[in-house]
Amino acid sequence: MNEIEKTPRSFRCLLVTGGAGFIGSAFIRYLFRQPEFTGRVVNYDALTYAGNLENVAGAVDESRYEFVRGDICDRDLVLRTCETFGVDGIVNFAAESHVDRSILGPGAFVQTNVMGTFSLLEVVRARPSIHFHHVSTDEVFGSLGPTGAFTEESPYQPNSPYSASKAASDHLVRAYAHTYGISTTLSNCSNNYGPYQFPEKLIPLMILNMLESKPLPVYGDGMNVRDWLFVDDHAEAIWMVLRSGKAGSTYNVGGRNEWPNLKLLEKLIEIVAEETGRSASALRDLITFVKDRPGHDRRYAVDASKIERELGFRPRHDIDSGLRETVRWYVANGGWIERVRSGAYRDWIEKNYGAR
Numbered sequence: 001m002n003e004i005e006k007t008p009r010s011f012r013c014l015l016v017t018g019g020a021g022f023i024g025s026a027f028i029r030y031l032f033r034q035p036e037f038t039g040r041v042v043n044y045d046a047l048t049y050a051g052n053l054e055n056v057a058g059a060v061d062e063s064r065y066e067f068v069r070g071d072i073c074d075r076d077l078v079l080r081t082c083e084t085f086g087v088d089g090i091v092n093f094a095a096e097s098h099v100d101r102s103i104l105g106p107g108a109f110v111q112t113n114v115m116g117t118f119s120l121l122e123v124v125r126a127r128p129s130i131h132f133h134h135v136s137t138d139e140v141f142g143s144l145g146p147t148g149a150f151t152e153e154s155p156y157q158p159n160s161p162y163s164a165s166k167a168a169s170d171h172l173v174r175a176y177a178h179t180y181g182i183s184t185t186l187s188n189c190s191n192n193y194g195p196y197q198f199p200e201k202l203i204p205l206m207i208l209n210m211l212e213s214k215p216l217p218v219y220g221d222g223m224n225v226r227d228w229l230f231v232d233d234h235a236e237a238i239w240m241v242l243r244s245g246k247a248g249s250t251y252n253v254g255g256r257n258e259w260p261n262l263k264l265l266e267k268l269i270e271i272v273a274e275e276t277g278r279s280a281s282a283l284r285d286l287i288t289f290v291k292d293r294p295g296h297d298r299r300y301a302v303d304a305s306k307i308e309r310e311l312g313f314r315p316r317h318d319i320d321s322g323l324r325e326t327v328r329w330y331v332a333n334g335g336w337i338e339r340v341r342s343g344a345y346r347d348w349i350e351k352n353y354g355a356r
């Protein structure tokens with residue numbers, strides 16, 4: 001039985017937290033391409049190392065867009081922002097998102113991912129006309145053996161400080177909907193890739209290292225499996241859930257697109273070679289096996305049947321078209337890469353908003 005909302009939700013003003021990051025910015029760019037969305041967007045972002053306003057530059061209708069620099073833990077500022085702009089929906093992307101960083105320093109993850117989500121939920125508890133969508137990850141379900149896939153009913157078994165902090169935030173969302181009756185939806189997505197991804201994550205790191213003939217660091221035996229989804233497909237899935245997902249429900253999002261890291265890297269090498277004229281075998285020689293990530297989850301796979309069945313979600317990109325588009329973007333956007341790598345993108349932020 002379909003459990004969707006009978007009338008799709010419509011929003012006059014969406015507060016997008018973390019809208020200067022990789023997926024949040026893709027969502028904002030996506031929103032401004034949707035003719036049925038005529039409302040305003042407030043991009044609320046603390047501009048940590050992962051936040052870059054270049055990611056939305058030129059892609060928004062300025063008459064319907066505002067940027068507020070703020071921390072999601074700052075409940076008063078979130079509340080004031082909601083009141084000032086008449087926010088009726090929050091989409092929460094703001095997070096510390098990189099597993100390796102969570103192993104080196106878990107504190108920021110607990111602060112932003114747990115306390116930040118708590119703070120947003122408190123705002124919604126005080127203003128229950130606001131619908132709250134929480135963007136989460138498949139990593140909350142832990143690690144799979146060679147078969148099977150995560151469903152919405154899979155038990156939570158987070159293994160890294162990052163996934164534990166995301167799991168805690170998911171539980172808070174569920175508890176607030178259950179206890180206080182606020183309107184929420186939640187999505188747990190697999191690994192994203194695409195343009196504007198910060199080059200600490202596997203795919204952009206590998207592309208950039210190939211372009212500079214640097215070693216390609218493969219953790220462990222390279223046989224850890226991830227389920228990859230092009231970022232614009234994730235944006236579309238969130239928009240579908242936000243509009244029509246049943247209040248109180250969760251949706252798993254994925255591309256049915258599992259790849260062991262080493263096989264994915266081989267495919268990426270072929271595409272970079274074709275797109276840049278470099279020798280594929282010279283690129284293969286750059287592969288370097290390095291020490292494994294502590295507690296490295298072996299395999300993720302998402303069963304996306306529910307969002308496919310109830311909301312009609314289908315990814316528009318397969319791995320070949322998605323990777324090619326991604327490689328072409330990084331090859332064509334040396335300026336963005338240079339500013340991210342040199343830290344120059346921070347200069348503009350500091351000039352306009354002060355140091356952090």
Ligand code: NAD
Pocket residue numbers: 017018019020021022023024044045046047048049050051052070071072073092093094095096097098112116135136137138166188189190191192193198
């Ligand atoms: P990202 O690291 O690229 O961006 C995070 C954004 O949040 C940045 O703009 C940063 O400045 C902002 N931010 C961080 N702390 C903040 C705070 N305290 N207050 C306000 N803003 C803050 O992350 P991403 O890859 O775009 O991920 C976005 C969301 O999607 C996260 O919640 C992540 O857990 C989830 N997710 C990511 C993936 C993936 O593959 N990247 C997959 C599934 C789910």
Ligand code: DAU
Pocket residue numbers: 097098099100136137138139189190191192200201202203205217218219220224225226261293300
């Ligand atoms: O599954 C969704 C999650 O995907 C998101 O919730 C996270 O925010 C996102 O960062 C991502 O987590 P992963 O740890 O899977 O992504 P990452 O790009 O860091 O690594 C992908 C795989 O590649 C993983 O098995 C580790 C491996 N890896 C990664 C890096 C950075 C390498 O082998 N070498 C590397 O240099």
